[in-house]
Amino acid sequence: MNSRILIVEDEFIVAADLEAKLTKLGYQVVGTAASGDEALTLAEEHHPHIVLMDIELQGPMSGIDAGRIIQQRTGAAIIFVTAYAAVFLRDPSKMQPPGLCLSKPFSSVQLKAVLQSIEKSVHS
Numbered sequence: 001m002n003s004r005i006l007i008v009e010d011e012f013i014v015a016a017d018l019e020a021k022l023t024k025l026g027y028q029v030v031g032t033a034a035s036g037d038e039a040l041t042l043a044e045e046h047h048p049h050i051v052l053m054d055i056e057l058q059g060p061m062s063g064i065d066a067g068r069i070i071q072q073r074t075g076a077a078i079i080f081v082t083a084y085a086a087v088f089l090r091d092p093s094k095m096q097p098p099g100l101c102l103s104k105p106f107s108s109v110q111l112k113a114v115l116q117s118i119e120k121s122v123h124s
């Protein structure tokens with residue numbers, strides 16, 4: 001499947017690197033956003049299958065809140081991409097299903113494995 005992916009990451013270099021990795025893996029990146037509000041707009045416009053969501057974003061909205069809203073409005077699967085994975089260990093309710101967490105830094109192999117896992121859970 002050629003899943004449409006939205007990247008939500010407030011660090012431009014990280015977002016650009018992630019987009020390059022996804023493109024190389026054969027995924028279609030429908031946009032990148034640095035804030036929760038921008039992510040909501042792009043998600044409603046492009047209806048991605050998967051959102052790679054940093055939990056720390058520009059502006060007042062966290063990635064956790066933006067991810068929850070996007071998932072409710074579009075049904076997109078959320079993969080949280082963060083250096084703060086312990087947030088989900090302390091409070092697993094913050095991760096809505098189907099959802100996964102990818103800890104920074106990560107390799108292309110880890111990214112591919114998480115994407116394949118989420119695609120299986122969404123399409124099964």
